[in-house]
Amino acid sequence: MTEQLIMLGLILVKLLLVFGVILSMAAYLVLAERKILARMQLRYGPNRAGPGGMMQPMADLIKLLTKEDFVPAQADKWLFLLAPGLSALTALLTFAVIPFGPPLQIFGQTVPLVICDLNIGLLYFLGLSSLAVYGMALGGWASNSKYSLLGAIRGLSQLISYELAMGLSVVPVVMMARSFSLTEIVLAQQQIPFALLNPPAFLIFLISIVAESKRIPFDLPESENELVGGFHTEYSGMRFGLFFVGEYINMVILGSMLTVLFLGGWSGPWLPGVVWFIIKVLAICFFFIWVRGSMPRLRYDQLMNFGWKVLLPLALLNVLITGAVLLWIG
Amino acid sequence: MPTLTIDNQQVTVHDGATVFEAAEQLGIVIPHFCYHKALGAVGACRMCAVTVHAGIFKGLQMACLLKVEEGMVVTTGDPRSVEFRARVAEWQMLNHPHDCPVCDEGGECQLQEMTIAGGHGRRRYRGEKRTYNNQQLGPFIAQEMNRCIQCYRCVRTYRDYCGGRDFGVMGSRNRVFFGRFQAGPLESDFSGNIVDVCPTGVLTDKTYRFKSRHWDLQEAASVCPHCSLGCATLPGGRYRELQRVRSGINEQVNGCFICDRGRFGSSYVNHPDRPRQARLAEQPVTVVDALQQLAGQARELIETHGPEAVLLLGSSRATLETNWLLQRWAAELGCRPPLLAAHTPRHQAARVAAFDLADRLASLAEVRQADLLVLFAVDPLAEAPLLAVALRQAVRNGGRVLVYDPRPVELPCEFEHQSLTVLQIRNLLAEETVESTLLRELLDRAARPVLIGGGDLLGAGGLRHLQRLATKASSALRPCLVHPVLGGPNSFGSALLSPPEPGEDDLLTRLESGRVKMLVCLETDPLLEAPDGERFADTLTRLDELVVFDYLPTPLSVHATLFIPSTAPVEAAGSFINNEGRLQLFGRVIEPGLPIAVTGGGDHPPREFFTVTPGSDPQPAWQLLQQLLGGRADLQAVRQRMQVALPCLAGFAELQPGGPGLRAAAAVAPGRFEESLPEQPLGSLQLLVTPARYGSDLFSRYADKLAPRFSAAGIILNPQDAAERGLNAGERVILDTDAGSYRLPLTCHAGLAAGCALVENSAAFPHLVPGGELGFCQVSAEVAHD
Amino acid sequence: MPLLRDIKGSFQPFWVTLRNMFRKPVTVQYPEQRPELPERYRARLILTRDPDGAERCVACYLCSAACPVDCISLQAAEAEDGRRYAAWFRLNFARCIFCGLCTEACPTLAIQVTADFELAGRDPLKLVYEKEDLLVDHCGRQPDYNFYRQTGIGVTAPRGGNPGESPPVDVKDLLP
Structure with a gap:
């Protein structure tokens, strides 16, 4: 009984820790992105709120919370209110299955550093990432604005194009790790990360998660130059904030996924596993930001072409080759 | 070809x-x-x-x-x-000064345009520029001779086209000067046209001086409301103020020019005393409440006192749509059909024009081309100024003008004047005199004869005689046309909407019967616009309710128990039918509201934000009536319904402001009309009331820009009549009429027919209104007080 | 080799951005650090006076016509001596985009730009400048120009008294 209570307590502690870390990471990612982008453009970036602009996320939060919460007259009110929550929630839920460290020994118990080690964790991730797009699609639809709708439609078609390649690119990982459980996958990479074993799958997955996170060069659902703000054109205040936070949480989650699937998760020399994990995730986040600073937005037809005619065949081919190689090795 | x-x-x-x-x-x-x-x-x-x-x-x-x-x-x-x-x-451009920034013509200057079009952009000539001293040309025209390029357009307009005589060209070689021999106000009643024709800024509108640039003006094709001719105008306003009026172009009516009354008489729109708020028993109310009050009371009165209890009065100043909707409202209320004019004799004359004369109406274009013009009891400069210019064009084209009028008529062209009293003219028309036979012969010989009749002095009976004469003088080869001169801008329209009914009684009889409890005056003030103002004033005390819709500060609007502000003709779209049955539309120029010049008191506009424009309560009368009727139709839909209801208005809904307009007249068989001319009491004089050239119509009376041209009150007698009565010119005499007696200074004029006394209806003397029944008066010396 | 070029083109920007990250930013830290403005900087507008000290503005409405955002409104009036001036002149800096087209349109060099760009405020009405706020006591950038001495109509000098003009002609003179 007490064991179960302690387990429950530990799970709660893990939940709160993860929740807090992820949210504050998302918040400071915003700041980091603004600062890094600014430096890439020979600017300083936000440096007024707090020392070196460190309080900027708080200032943003206060600003977003105090702004008018506006619902357009012709909008579908309930869907409109629901959509931002959906977007942030699905992003947060994904983290449940991500192992962020080696199992810990506390009070004589082995605590796995994952909230819930599902044996089909990978499928859970794929499922939730497909659900995440609903937040955007419903938000765009419910706003009853042409820009929002166009953004939502773009988001949906982009999702179909890239989910497929993404799904196919993790098939070799599953084949190599012989498990759907993410912990198993990490353990399978103790020696060599899959990124080195199977670079094509890594690259396809990397491109796909950039598309998945709707960031430059695949930020067509937003594309503020043509669609004002895309699916969140009509949103203001904290509802816009939820979309915004959702995007950065997504960045962390997808970074974690990449770490888990291809970069060997927490494994690494000298440092504790959790630190390695965070370092890898942050490096990927920096890469995301770097991409944003360096690349232009793709044109819509280029994006579709690339997804269907390049990534998908490549991913399929990769599955076949990996399968063949695995068979050959035995 | x-x-x-x-x-x-x-x-x-x-x-x-x-x-x-x-x-x-x-x-x-x-x-x-x-x-x-x-x-x-x-x-x-x-x-x-x-x-x-x-x-x-x-x-x-x-x-x-x-x-x-x-x-x-x-x-x-x-x-x-x-x-x-x-x-x-x-x-x-050699001598032209570089003062475009301070020149009012800048922006609409032909010289600017042509210099640019000609490709001349840099001055090469290094010699000295010629300069002139300017002349003061009166209250309307500002002169800056340095800008002159000697195109002679002003002189050609002023002298040749409009027949003015006090403006011309002087000097020789490089000193040619356009102006008067000596400084002084321009005498012609068409002086404003030189502003329009001057291709540069030599002659500009003094009343519009430095007010706006052409590109800032809101302009719309409009129709002049000052007389019955309906000349095309282009009023321009800015900052909610009507700032100037330019001549529009309508080849069928005015051609390219208008008179000074129409051009400078537009400031009534911005009259400082103009009532802009609805009032119920001296208390300001909203227009919506006022309309509710009006509708409720009217219904209640009709229920308790019968259909006679409410009397609706339309007007020749109100638009055609307004008058028609007033009829609809009367039908809806269940009261008697509205009277569409307060001035009954003028209304009857207009009916003769609208119905009996419908098939032989002459436009001003036809007047300009006529070879014989016979004017019966018309003084064009007073009653329809641009008719005088049209007559001049007829004379320049070789036409001949005969004038039969008791007044000392002046025209800007050669004409033959016969001073006959009104009764003599009536006899002449009835073909009872030798002169009639001569006239018939003249008419028969003419190729394009036009008869011009003044509705004011001839009345309905006289116009009917004119119609008979025209019928007789017409032949299979060519018609003899008639050009009637009527009272107000929409007299013809009001008449067209109210076909003659037998046994109809006029405004005063109805009011004096005592059965009327509520009088609704729509854009009319019978105190000033109808004869027998005193009798009308007496009946007002018997009314329970006096409702006035108006945009002028008339005395009646002050008396009104319920006042509802309406818009002036330039503040809303609408339509008038002119004296020859031409239906013309006008557009909205400015929105109603207190001008910024007023709200800012000459300085910058107030630094406050309002959600509504100050003084913007007035609404178009047709719109107010629509609200009373509970309808929501726009003006176009109202016009659609009107053209279905009245076949003579076919094409109304397709008409646009500007353009030649549309002939709307309903030809019916001439009705029988009995009229008995009153006997002249022994020793009396025929009383002639003529409109003053400026300040007789209410528009020009409330136009402060025209004030310098207002005439003083006075009475004119033939010297013979004056001598018989022992009166001397310059004395004050007593004029006794049925309406009352007045003390007026006497002038003698040999051009006035003997046996007549002439008074001008003007701002200074508004008591007698032109166009009443033929009346007689006594003129006697003032009794000296011991 | 377009493919090679494309691949190269995809990696080059990453190098450029990375390199720039380690350079010194060019941003001017405004309130602490004052910007060095060019001489012809376009900011707050003023109404200047002519060398005689009279208002240069003749209220010709050209600035308000040239203004692409309609932030200038004014009313002309006539002074006793025939001089045309602005009875009121209102410039809404909340709307102004500082394009300077008004100064280019101004035929009398009355409206001019200054380098004073610190106009921000919390009350939009305080950004609405009236004539008395705009009028300055100097000639601005062109100290010599006096419109009324060039126009050819007598306001400052008697008629025909400006440079390049002959005295008024006698129109009743018939001599050749």
Whole structure:
């Protein structure tokens, strides 16, 4: 009984820790992105709120919370209110299955550093990432604005194009790790990360998660130059904030996924596993930001072409080759 | 019908057309100064040079003078003519000052346009510029002679076209000067037209001085409301103030010019005392509440006292739509059909014009082309000023003008005047005199005769006689047309909406019967606009409710128990029918509201934000009536319904403001009309009330810009009559009429028919209104007080 | 080799951005650090006076016509001596985009730009400048120009008394 209570307590502690870390990471990612982008453009970036602009996320939060919460007259009110929550929630839920460290020994118990080690964790991730797009699609639809709708439609078609390649690119990982459980996958990479074993799958997955996170060069659902703000054109205040936070949480989650699937998760020399994990995730986040600073937005037809005619065949081919190689090795 | 080629485009024009007109037909604008559509060509400015490649005269030619020949080939943009025009522009700019920023013409200046079009951009001439001293030309026209380019347009307009005599050209060689011999106000009643024709800023509108630039003005095609002619105008307003009126162009009516009354008499719109808020028993209310109050009370009165209890009164100042909707409202309320004019004799005369004369109405264009014009009891300068200009054009084209009028008529052209009393004119028309036979002979010999009758002095009976005369003088070869002069801008329209009914009684009889409890006056003030104002004033005390819709600060609007502000003609779209049955639309120029000049008190506008424009309560009367009727139709839908209800208005809904308009008249068989002329009491004089040239119609009376031209009150007698009564000119005398007695200074004029006494209805003497029944009066010396 | 070029083109920007990250930013830290403005900087507008000290503005409405955002409104009036001036002149800096077209349109060099760009405020009405706020006591950038001495109509000098003009002609003179 007490064991179960302690387990429950530990799970709660893990939940709160993860929740807090992820949210504050998302918040400071915003700041980091603004600062890094600014430096890439020979600017300083936000440096007024707090020392070196460190309080900027708080200032943003206060600003977003105090702004008018506006619902357009012709909008579908309930869907409109629901959509931002959906977007942030699905992003947060994904983290449940991500192992962020080696199992810990506390009070004589082995605590796995994952909230819930599902044996089909990978499928859970794929499922939730497909659900995440609903937040955007419903938000765009419910706003009853042409820009929002166009953004939502773009988001949906982009999702179909890239989910497929993404799904196919993790098939070799599953084949190599012989498990759907993410912990198993990490353990399978103790020696060599899959990124080195199977670079094509890594690259396809990397491109796909950039598309998945709707960031430059695949930020067509937003594309503020043509669609004002895309699916969140009509949103203001904290509802816009939820979309915004959702995007950065997504960045962390997808970074974690990449770490888990291809970069060997927490494994690494000298440092504790959790630190390695965070370092890898942050490096990927920096890469995301770097991409944003360096690349232009793709044109819509280029994006579709690339997804269907390049990534998908490549991913399929990769599955076949990996399968063949695995068979050959035995 | 020769065909020629201009700039590689072929065009066929009528015989005798010039190259300039042919180019205009193609939409090619040839730069020009001295040519003006109404004035014709003189070939003085040399600006319209074009190159003729095939034709009798080859080479550089003046397009305005060159008659079109078959097969001619002309270019307007070849280097030769372009270079020539550039040099002409440069040469015209030699003495022109560089003061465009402080010149009112800037922005609508033909010289600016032509200098740019001519390609002249840099001054090369280093000599001294010629300067002039300016003249003061009165309250309307400002002169700045330094800007003059000697195109002669002003003189051609003022003297040749409009017949003015006190403005001309002086000096020689490089000193040619346009002005009066001595400084002083311009005497012509058409002086404002020189502002329109001046291609640069020499002659500008003094009342509009420095007020706005052309590009800032809100303008819309409109119709002048000052008399029954309905001349086309282009009023311009800015900052909610009507700032000026320009002449519009309607070839069928005024041509290119208007009179000073129409041009400078528009400031009634911004009259400082104009009531802009609805009032119920001296307390301000909202328009919505006022309308509710009105509708409720009217219904209640009709229920308790019967259909006679509410009397609706339309007006010849109100638009056609307004009057028609007033009839609809009366039908809906269940009261008697509204009277559409307070002035019954004028209304009856207008009915004769609208119904009996419908098939032989002459437009002003036809007047200009007539070869014999006979005026019966019309003083054009007082009653319909632009008719005088039209008469002048007829005379310039070789026509002959005969005037039968008791008044000392002045016209800007040669004419033969017979001073006959009104009764004598009636006899003449009834063909009872020797003169009638002579007149018939003259009319029979004329190729394009037009009879012009003044509705005010002739009345309905006289106009009917005129119609008979015209019928007799018509032949199978050519009709004899009639041009009636009526009272208000929409007299014809009001008459057309109210066909004659037997046994109809007029406003005063109805009011004096005592059965009327509520009187609704729609944009009319019978105190000032109808005869027997005293009798009308007496009946007001018997009313329970006096409701007034108006946009002028009339005395009646002060008396009203319920006052509802309506918009002036320039503040809303609408339509008038002019004296010859021409239905013309006018557009909205400005929105109603207190001008910024008023709200800011001359300084900058107040630094406060309002959600509503101050003083913007007035609404178009038709809209107010629509609200009373509970309808939501827009003006276009109202017009659609009107043209279905009244076949004579066919095409109304398709009509646009500007353009020639539409003839709307309902020809019916002449009705029987009995009239007994009153006997002249022994020793009495026929009382003639004539409108003053300025300040008789309510629009010009409330136009402060016209105040310098208002005349003083006075009475005019023939010297013979004065001598018989022992009266001397300059004395104050007593005029005894049925309406009351007045003390007025006496003037003697031999041009006045003997046996008549003439008084002018004006701002100074509003008591007697022109156009009443034929009346008689006594004039006697003032009794000296011991 | 377009493919090679494309691949190269995809990696080059990453190098450029990375390199720039380690350079010194060019941003001017405004309130602490004052910007060095060019001489012809376009900011707050003023109404200047002519060398005689009279208002240069003749209220010709050209600035308000040239203004692409309609932030200038004014009313002309006539002074006793025939001088045309602005009875009121209102410039809404909340709307102004500092394009300077008004100064280019101004025929009398009255409206001019200054380098004073610190106009921000919390009350939009305080950004609405009236004539008395705009009018300055100097000639601005062109100290010599006096419109009324060039125009050819007598306001400052008697008629025909400006440079390049002959005295008024006697119109009743018939001599050749």
